[in-house]
Amino acid sequence: MTNLSTEHSPRVRDDVVRQHVPCNLCGSHDRQPYCPENGLGLVQCNHCGFVYVSPRPDAKELYALYGETYFHNNESGVVGYTDYIKDEPNIRRTAQRRLTHLEQYVSPGKLLDVGCATGFFLDEARKRGWSAEGLDVSSFGVQYAQEHFGLTTYHGSLTDLDFESASYDLVTMWDVIEHVPDPTTYVRRAAELVRSGGFISLATPDIDSLPARLAGRRWVGFKLSEEHVYYFSVKTLTKMLNEAGFEVVNVRHIGKYVPLSLFRDRLGFYFPWLAKALEVGEKALGLSEWALYINPYDIVQITAWKR
Numbered sequence: 279m280t281n282l283s284t285e286h287s288p289r290v291r292d293d294v295v296r297q298h299v300p301c302n303l304c305g306s307h308d309r310q311p312y313c314p315e316n317g318l319g320l321v322q323c324n325h326c327g328f329v330y331v332s333p334r335p336d337a338k339e340l341y342a343l344y345g346e347t348y349f350h351n352n353e354s355g356v357v358g359y360t361d362y363i364k365d366e367p368n369i370r371r372t373a374q375r376r377l378t379h380l381e382q383y384v385s386p387g388k389l390l391d392v393g394c395a396t397g398f399f400l401d402e403a404r405k406r407g408w409s410a411e412g413l414d415v416s417s418f419g420v421q422y423a424q425e426h427f428g429l430t431t432y433h434g435s436l437t438d439l440d441f442e443s444a445s446y447d448l449v450t451m452w453d454v455i456e457h458v459p460d461p462t463t464y465v466r467r468a469a470e471l472v473r474s475g476g477f478i479s480l481a482t483p484d485i486d487s488l489p490a491r492l493a494g495r496r497w498v499g500f501k502l503s504e505e506h507v508y509y510f511s512v513k514t515l516t517k518m519l520n521e522a523g524f525e526v527v528n529v530r531h532i533g534k535y536v537p538l539s540l541f542r543d544r545l546g547f548y549f550p551w552l553a554k555a556l557e558v559g560e561k562a563l564g565l566s567e568w569a570l571y572i573n574p575y576d577i578v579q580i581t582a583w584k585r
């Protein structure tokens with residue numbers, strides 16, 4: 279979860295080895311610094327425009343970020359989520375909204391959620407009639423989903439696990455593709471698993487969105503240093519999907535449900551008196567459990583159909 283209220287302060291680990299990597303989308307080594315003021319080591323490919331981190335830690339170091347502390351972390355501006363478990367009701371409401379959208383394109387069938395975390399999305403999908411399975415590099419998330427909801431979840435990355443080819447009606451990747459070391463291989467692997475006529479749907483921060491361009495180096499999408507190694511636009515993600523055999527059917531910017539208290543904290547940064555008044559009102563009216571759907575218009579969801 280990002281935090282609008284603090285000055286952007288990337289923290290890059292200085293104890294890991296970093297290596298230059300070619301553009302994951304087109305293979306070019308021709309690049310130039312991108313937004314160097316933010317200190318994240320971003321470059322932009324001069325050939326296709328893809329923005330990525332280079333040099334950077336290897337895949338093992340990148341995956342090492344996603345242990346149990348990732349889902350319980352009091353420094354969410356650094357890595358992971360303040361308290362993912364506590365946010366369960368809002369994650370579930372957000373999941374319902376996304377499923378309602380997707381079911382316009384594909385009826386409940388076999389679903390694979392890549393980066394399923396603790397399984398809240400999968401559990402909501404199952405309630406709607408989906409045969410839902412997931413995987414995650416976090417063993418904590420995978421175990422939580424099994425123990426609390428009896429879900430079928432696998433520990434590992436999409437490219438390391440065995441799944442039946444052409445057997446899924448839908449593959450979802452929520453806030454995943456910007457984290458993985460080799461997104462092109464991920465999308466191609468998803469294309470193998472989705473049946474002909476099936477769908478993939480991904481959500482990721484949109485570096486070309488108006489909020490991102492207006493905020494410049496202060497864009498909240500830049501906050502999670504080390505975790506995000508790729509920064510997509512509609513153009514670069516569409517190119518990656520097309521080359522894997524997908525045809526884009528829908529592009530939209532999406533939000534999520536956040537607790538009223540989080541909204542109040544962020545408001546307090548700009549209007550402390552208003553936040554204080556809201557807090558008093560919340561307590562008086564018993565609204566502490568309320569949530570708001572907030573769409574910052576800088577997270578893009580792209581849904582594509584397998585040719």
Ligand SMILES: [Zn+2]
Nearest residue numbers: 301304323326
């Ligand atoms: Zn490129």
